[in-house]
Each structure stands twice: as C-alpha cells, then as structure tokens.
C-alpha cells in the first residue's frame with residue numbers, strides 16, 4: 001500500500017526513483033524547502049544581511065527559488081531583488097516577463113526588467129538573424145549566456161547586490177559537467193560549482209541553491225504549490241549540444257535513477273584537483289571597452305561585438 | 312470506460328479499457344512521463360495510480376527541450 005513515509009497520508013504525489021521515498025503533497029513541499037535551506041546553510045551560500053539579486057525568468061526553477069528565498073526575506077535574513085532579462089526572443093520571452101512580474105508583485109519583491117536591446121542595442125533575435133551559422137556563428141545559447149552574465153554582473157553592482165542567485169537545477173549542472181567533459185573543456189569544468197569563487201571584487205558571487213534538486217522535482221514543487229509559472233520552451237534551446245547531452249542523461253536516468261547525483265558528487269570530489277592543476281588564475285583586470293572585469297583586454301561580450309564590427 | 316483528458320489547451324473525452332494506470336495512459340497518448348505532472352480529479356498523482364471511469368485527467372507538460 002502506498003502512503004506517505006512521513007505522515008501516512010494515502011495521497012502520495014511522488015515515489016522517488018532514486019531513494020524509494022514516498023511523500024504526500026504537504027510533506028513533499030516541506031521536505032523540498034528544507035533540503036534547499038539546508039544546502040544554503042551547508043555550502044555557506046548566504047549570510048545574514050546579504051542583498052540577493054535573483055535571476056527571475058518566470059520559468060519553474062526561478063519561480064521556485066523566489067518562493068524559497070522570499071521566506072528568508074520575510075524573516076529579515078536577506079534583502080531580495082528579482083531581475084528579469086529580456087533577451088528579445090520574439091513569441092517566447094514576453095509571457096515569461098509577465099509571469100515573472102506577477103510573481104514578484106504577489107510577494108512584494110522589488111522587480112526590474114532589463115533588456116539586451118537597452119544595453120547592447122540589439123535583441124538576441126537580431127544577433128541570430130544577422131549572423132548565420134556558415135559564417136561561424138555559435139549557437140544562440142552561447143551569445144545568450146555571455147550577454148546575460150554581463151548584464152547580471154553590471155546590474156548586481158548597480159544595485160549593490162552581494163550575491164547573484166540562479167535557479168540552476170541538478171539536471172542543468174549534470175549537463176554542464178558531462179558536456180564540458182565531452183568537449184574536453186577543462187577550463188570551464190574548473191568553474192562549475194554551487195558557489196563561484198571571486199577572482200575580482202567586481203564580480204558578484206554567484207550561487208545555485210537548487211543545484212541538488214532534480215528538474216522533475218522542481219516541476220512537481222511548482223505545480224503542488226500552485227505557483228504561476230511559464231511552462232514553455234525557448235525556440236533556440238534545441239540548437240544546442242547541451243540539449244543533446246540533456247536527452248542522453250535523461251534517457252540513462254530511466255534505468256539508472258541515481259546517475260545525476262553520482263555525476264555531481266564525483267565531480268565535486270575531483271574539482272579541487274582540477275582547480276589546482278588547470279585553473280588559470282589570470283590577473284583580473286577590466287575590459288578596455290566596457291569596464292567589466294576580465295582576464296583579457298576585452299571581455300567576452302565586447303569580443304563578440306568587435307568581431308561583428310570587423311565583418 | 313470514458314474519461315476526460317486535458318492536455319494543455321486541448322480537452323477531449325476518450326474511451327479506454329478498464330484497469331489502466333496513469334503510466335499506461337501516458338503511453339497511449341505517447342507522452343514521456345518524465346516530462347509531465349499528472350492530476351487526477353484535480354489532485355497530483357503518481358504513475359501507478361489507476362484511472363477510473365469518469366475521471367478527469369490533466370497532463371501538465373513541465374519539461375521542454377532536452
């Protein structure tokens with residue numbers, strides 16, 4: 001007979017494949033919140049008095065994180081500002097922005113929307129349509145990621161934020177590990193983790209409180225909590241190598257439900273060694289063009305713009 | 312037996328045989344159970360839940376892409 005392992009309620013909403021644990025709706029919500037709060041404590045992600053900038057896309061991960069971080073804000077442990085980036089992805093991003101705004105408003109959390117267009121003069125759609133793959137264009141997510149990091153870092157400094165929190169989940173992290181490993185991109189591997197280590201005080205520390213929560217459980221959480229969430233896929237998502245790796249890991253997980261955890265655990269054990277051997281502790285200066293921190297003359301974002309100018 | 316099935320905006324009455332689970336139903340409509348949350352009569356249920364005559368089953372697509 002199926003019943004909740006914690007309270008005996010016969011209406012269970014999850015039977016965890018990795019552990020066999022069965023939980024009812026209330027116990028699942030509570031245990032997931034506790035797990036995230038415990039990880040925040042265990043990895044030292046937040047300190048009392050932090051001002052946290054949350055990247056709020058309106059998708060399930062960031063909406064769940066808003067829900068949990070808001071509980072810390074309500075207890076006056078942290079200050080919170082939600083920032084939604086409008087990359088300019090027509091037919092997709094608009095709804096996400098509305099949903100993000102509604103969530104922030106409902107909780108009384110300060111919310112800002114910042115657009116690629118306003119900082120870079122062009123939308124992601126513009127960037128993609130101007131550069132085609134034959135001429136060496138990278139996939140959309142590469143540009144999107146570089147520009148998004150640039151904006152978060154800039155806005156965090158403007159807002160005096162001490163931490164940038166993002167909704168990366170267990171599936172995302174496992175994908176990053178396997179993807180960079182398969183590509184032989186050891187430099188990138190040394191930067192994967194639950195909390196970024198600052199190389200410059202111009203970089204705000206980034207934290208990933210949902211890093212050990214599987215994507216499926218995040219989805220279940222937001223449905224169980226009846227949160228307002230943007231459940232849609234980005235039209236550019238399938239372009240990426242990440243998507244291929246993601247499907248592969250999900251397929252493997254059906255028969256081997258613990259592989260995402262073991263990939264993450266194994267990686268975290270190896271990371272200090274990787275860092276010691278491969279991390280290029282370059283002296284961090286500032287980008288000649290925009291003043292953002294970088295190890296090179298120009299930051300990545302400005303390098304892309306420079307390439308396009310000379311085309 | 313008949314059930315009402317909601318997938319996104321789409322709503323339909325379908326005929327299925329007795330003793331089917333949510334998982335069987337997902338296989339019938341060809342949706343991967345890893346990508347959805349399923350509600351039966353407005354409550355979230357697990358894959359092995361039995362579907363009964365007159366049930367309202369809602370399939371919520373929650374995971375896209377990879």
Ligand code: SF4
Pocket residue numbers: 087140141142144145234235236237
């Ligand atoms: S899927 Fe890629 S292009 Fe779309 S929002 Fe995410 S990173 Fe940007």
Ligand SMILES: [Zn+2]
Pocket residue numbers: 004005006007008009023024025026027028
């Ligand atoms: Zn319970």
Ligand SMILES: [Zn+2]
Pocket residue numbers: 287288289290291292298299300301302303
């Ligand atoms: Zn720059």
